[in-house]
Amino acid sequence: MKQKLVAGILLILTIFIFCGRVASQGAGQQTAMRTEPPMKGHRGTKFYYSREINPFYPELAPYHRTRGGYVTGNCTWYAWGRVCEMRGSKLEHVFTGDAGTWFEQNKKESCYPYGQEPKKGAILCYKTHVAVVEDTDPLTVSESGWKIENKKSRIVFHCGEPWRKEEKPLGYIYVTEDD
Numbered sequence: 001m002k003q004k005l006v007a008g009i010l011l012i013l014t015i016f017i018f019c020g021r022v023a024s025q026g027a028g029q030q031t032a033m034r035t036e037p038p039m040k041g042h043r044g045t046k047f048y049y050s051r052e053i054n055p056f057y058p059e060l061a062p063y064h065r066t067r068g069g070y071v072t073g074n075c076t077w078y079a080w081g082r083v084c085e086m087r088g089s090k091l092e093h094v095f096t097g098d099a100g101t102w103f104e105q106n107k108k109e110s111c112y113p114y115g116q117e118p119k120k121g122a123i124l125c126y127k128t129h130v131a132v133v134e135d136t137d138p139l140t141v142s143e144s145g146w147k148i149e150n151k152k153s154r155i156v157f158h159c160g161e162p163w164r165k166e167e168k169p170l171g172y173i174y175v176t177e178d179d
Contacts, residue, residue, distance in 0.1 A: 033134045034082060034142045037062075037073060037157035047090070048081035055094050056080055060145070062155045069148040073155035075099050078144035079123055079130040083175050086121045086132070091175060099130040103170040113174040121176030124162065126169050131162060133172065 038045040040062075047053050049061065058064055060074035071077075076099050084090050093111040095102045103125035106114055118124065118139055124131045131143035142159040149156070 033140070033159065034085070035159045037144065037155035038078075038081060038085075039155075044085060045081075047084035048077070053084060053090050054081050063152050066148065069150045070152050071145065072147075072149050072153055073144035073157060075130050075143060075145045076102075078142075078155075078157075079132050082132040082142060083121060083123060087176050098128070099125070100128045102130055103173065106173050107171075114171055115174070116171050118172055119174055119176075122172040122174050124169055124172055126164055126167055129164060134159065 038048040040049045049057060051057050054061075054077060056074060056077035060071055060077040062071065062073045064071045076095070079099075080091065080095075093106075093109070095105060097105065102123065103114065106112055118133050118136050120133055120136060122133045124133055124141055129143070129146055131141040134140045134142050139162065140160060141162045142157070143163065144155055144157045146163065147156055
């Protein structure tokens with residue numbers, strides 16, 4: 001009887017410890033800064049390379065052929081995938097149109113909170129581009145696809161100071177649960 005009680009307690013403790021580790025690993029993976037582009041087939045990229053999750057895949061994903069060249073990771077494809085990755089779940093609302101419409105569409109439809117202050121996990125919106133805030137001090141973003149290549153090449157990706165630092169953003173859309 002004593003052995004069964006001890007075994008039961010040990011089993012329960014093992015389950016709690018295991019679940020705690022799995023939860024903390026998942027949270028760490030979702031919020032770790034992305035400093036490399038999401039490559040198809042690599043760990044943690046399901047939010048980028050799935051039509052069921054990312055409405056911008058495959059048409060705006062890397063290596064899609066257009067009349068003018070290859071899209072090597074459009075900003076809308078990347079931003080959608082990145083904020084879903086940070087949240088650990090798909091966004092409820094689908095932004096339609098190009099990047100320049102996201103801020104006003106969100107504001108008009110009251111989908112997510114928005115404002116002028118950068119917050120980790122927020123979508124940074126410009127007139128023609130979107131990026132994702134990775135950190136606020138200093139402001140660090142990850143972004144992709146601000147140009148089209150004439151041939152297949154690696155994803156056009158950047159993590160660091162916003163490349164459009166001279167352009168005033170329209171604002172930020174707060175889509176992660178931290179905001």
